[in-house]
Amino acid sequence: MKKNENCDHIKLSVHHLDFFYGKKQVLRKISMDIHKHSITALMGPSGCGKSTFLRVMNRMNDLIPEARAIGTVLLDNEDIYGNNTDVVKLRQRVGMVFQQPNPLPKSIFDNMAYGLRIKGIKDKQKIAELIEKSLKKTSLWGEVKDELHKSALSLSGGQQQRLCIARAIVMEPEMILMDEPCSALDPISTTKIEELMKELVDDYTIVIVTHNMQQAQRVSDWTGFFYMGDLLEFDKTKEIFHHPKEKKTQEYIEGRWG
Amino acid sequence: MLTKNSQQNIVWSILWAITILLMIVLLLLIGYVFVKGAPEMKLSFIFGPTTNGGLMTPIVGTLYLTIMTLIFLIPLSVGTAVYLSEYAEQNWFTEFVRYSLTSLAGIPSIIFGLFGVALFVMIWFKKASIIAGSLTLTCLSLPFMVATTEEAIRSIPKAWREASYGLGATKWYTIIHVVLPNATSGILTGVIMSIGRVIAETAPLLATVGFSAFLPVSPMDGTRTLALHLFYLATEAPTVGGLTRNDLLSQAMAVGTVLIILIILLNFLAKLIFNHFNQKVRGFK
Numbered sequence: 001m002k003k004n005e006n007c008d009h010i011k012l013s014v015h016h017l018d019f020f021y022g023k024k025q026v027l028r029k030i031s032m033d034i035h036k037h038s039i040t041a042l043m044g045p046s047g048c049g050k051s052t053f054l055r056v057m058n059r060m061n062d063l064i065p066e067a068r069a070i071g072t073v074l075l076d077n078e079d080i081y082g083n084n085t086d087v088v089k090l091r092q093r094v095g096m097v098f099q100q101p102n103p104l105p106k107s108i109f110d111n112m113a114y115g116l117r118i119k120g121i122k123d124k125q126k127i128a129e130l131i132e133k134s135l136k137k138t139s140l141w142g143e144v145k146d147e148l149h150k151s152a153l154s155l156s157g158g159q160q161q162r163l164c165i166a167r168a169i170v171m172e173p174e175m176i177l178m179d180e181p182c183s184a185l186d187p188i189s190t191t192k193i194e195e196l197m198k199e200l201v202d203d204y205t206i207v208i209v210t211h212n213m214q215q216a217q218r219v220s221d222w223t224g225f226f227y228m229g230d231l232l233e234f235d236k237t238k239e240i241f242h243h244p245k246e247k248k249t250q251e252y253i254e255g256r257w258g
Numbered sequence: 259m260l261t262k263n264s265q266q267n268i269v270w271s272i273l274w275a276i277t278i279l280l281m282i283v284l285l286l287l288i289g290y291v292f293v294k295g296a297p298e299m300k301l302s303f304i305f306g307p308t309t310n311g312g313l314m315t316p317i318v319g320t321l322y323l324t325i326m327t328l329i330f331l332i333p334l335s336v337g338t339a340v341y342l343s344e345y346a347e348q349n350w351f352t353e354f355v356r357y358s359l360t361s362l363a364g365i366p367s368i369i370f371g372l373f374g375v376a377l378f379v380m381i382w383f384k385k386a387s388i389i390a391g392s393l394t395l396t397c398l399s400l401p402f403m404v405a406t407t408e409e410a411i412r413s414i415p416k417a418w419r420e421a422s423y424g425l426g427a428t429k430w431y432t433i434i435h436v437v438l439p440n441a442t443s444g445i446l447t448g449v450i451m452s453i454g455r456v457i458a459e460t461a462p463l464l465a466t467v468g469f470s471a472f473l474p475v476s477p478m479d480g481t482r483t484l485a486l487h488l489f490y491l492a493t494e495a496p497t498v499g500g501l502t503r504n505d506l507l508s509q510a511m512a513v514g515t516v517l518i519i520l521i522i523l524l525n526f527l528a529k530l531i532f533n534h535f536n537q538k539v540r541g542f543k
């Protein structure tokens with residue numbers, strides 16, 4: 001887990017990250033390399049800082065006034081916490097699916113088009129095509145194609161989450177951060193999302209927070225295990241699940257708590 | 259011991275009785291004004307020139323003043339509310355501004371009238387005019403309007419902002435496309451209250467728009483509102499054309515009727531416009 005300089009296969013590299021909400025420290029000395037075209041799973045008991053860590057990667061925590069991150073986070077070898085980072089560009093490059101589905105109070109179509117319009121895409125035809133493609137990928141198209149102008153808030157929880165995934169994908173970011181994207185989905189949609197992730201990973205780099213061990217094993221290449229603000233263990237998923245080095249990791253995986 | 263159910267029934271009946279009572283009082287009041295004013299409700303009176311005792315000038319003046327006031331009021335108060343809730347650091351200064359605004363809301367409107375005369379009439383425009391009156395009313399309505407707008411902005415869920423920022427939106431883009439469209443109900447409440455004030459106030463307008471009976475053309479002209487006209491009818495000695503006190507009273511009631519109808523119409527219109535706007539920005543066609 002040492003800092004990788006000039007490594008072509010590293011998309012994002014976190015080094016010695018401390019994170020505070022006010023005086024309360026929630027992440028301690030986290031170092032982690034996210035490999036290009038890989039799926040990295042973050043696991044750990046509730047409240048250990050997984051969402052916080054995920055939100056560090058696209059500076060979503062900037063919105064919380066008392067939040068403070070100290071350390072380096074390099075995206076393609078550039079410090080995203082550096083002075084000349086364009087946060088708006090960063091969030092277009094590193095997309096996010098939130099823990100709670102958060103469609104905007106607009107129509108399904110306008111939700112999908114929101115980011116595209118920000119990107120400056122004006123061509124109506126192109127927008128419609130991109131939207132159709134993404135909605136098909138999250139298998140929502142069949143359900144909503146006739147009512148794209150209905151409010152996104154009228155969708156069910158699972159549909160909303162798939163809309164949010166589609167909304168992130170349609171932006172064609174380089175990296176996608178997913179915070180428990182399947183927690184509101186039925187098994188069939190979950191399988192579809194997992195297949196989608198595997199398909200997307202050829203072009204994107206994906207980080208996913210999950211409480212589901214099977215899911216982590218099914219989809220991820222790397223797994224990080226967080227415990228009370230520390231990254232206890234980070235390794236290839238196979239290693240973590242078959243030869244965990246830490247006792248806490250093993251206990252967690254065996255489902256003895258958490 | 260009463261059962262839970264009969265307790266509920268009692269509470270329910272009391273509330274129901276209060277509601278009905280209120281409705282009756284309201285209807286009586288409006289009904290009285292309407293009935294008393296009915297004999298005078300002739301088209302020639304309502305749309306007749308005010309120099310002949312008609313209501314043309316007060317009606318036009320009221321509408322003119324309402325529109326002018328809203329033109330100043332909406333951008334100013336929405337701007338202030340957006341600044342206070344989105345941009346300003348939350349420190350003693352913003353708290354002070356908020357506190358001042360709340361205190362302003364409790365100041366009698368005549369004080370605003372004095373201020374309007376001192377600043378707008380004597381220094382800026384040198385005469386009682388619609389523009390001076392509308393600026394005075396803007397000052398008067400600003401505190402309330404800022405408060406309702408800010409309240410609406412603050413109640414917008416954090417998740418919506420996050421969704422917007424997460425898609426690469428700037429703060430400004432988020433304000434325009436997420437924050438303001440969803441604050442329209444708060445803005446509308448403020449607008450309706452302000453319309454009510456423009457129509458109802460007399461004290462701050464006495465010296466700022468004057469009593470002119472002539473139809474106003476430019477914002478620099480003076481005029482009178484329906485409320486001012488009422489005031490005039492109620493205080494004027496019965497001299498004009500041999501009118502008796504009773505005649506003047508039923509004229510006043512007719513003005514009251516027009517006033518009530520106007521308020522209802524304007525509120526309805528405001529709602530329509532905002533609904534239309536709301537649907538449009540939310541993209542539901």
Ligand SMILES: Nc1ncnc2c1ncn2[C@@H]1O[C@H](COP(=O)(O)OP(=O)(O)OP(=O)(O)O)[C@@H](O)[C@H]1O
Binds near residue numbers: 046051053099
């Ligand atoms: N906005 C905030 N202000 C203050 N403390 C916060 C804030 N958000 C999170 N925390 C705290 O930071 C810690 C980590 O929270 P975080 O949401 O990252 O946990 P998590 O691992 O994602 O948990 P879960 O699995 O339940 O989603 C928790 O103790 C939480 O109480």
Ligand SMILES: [Mg+2]
Binds near residue numbers: 051052
């Ligand atoms: Mg979380």
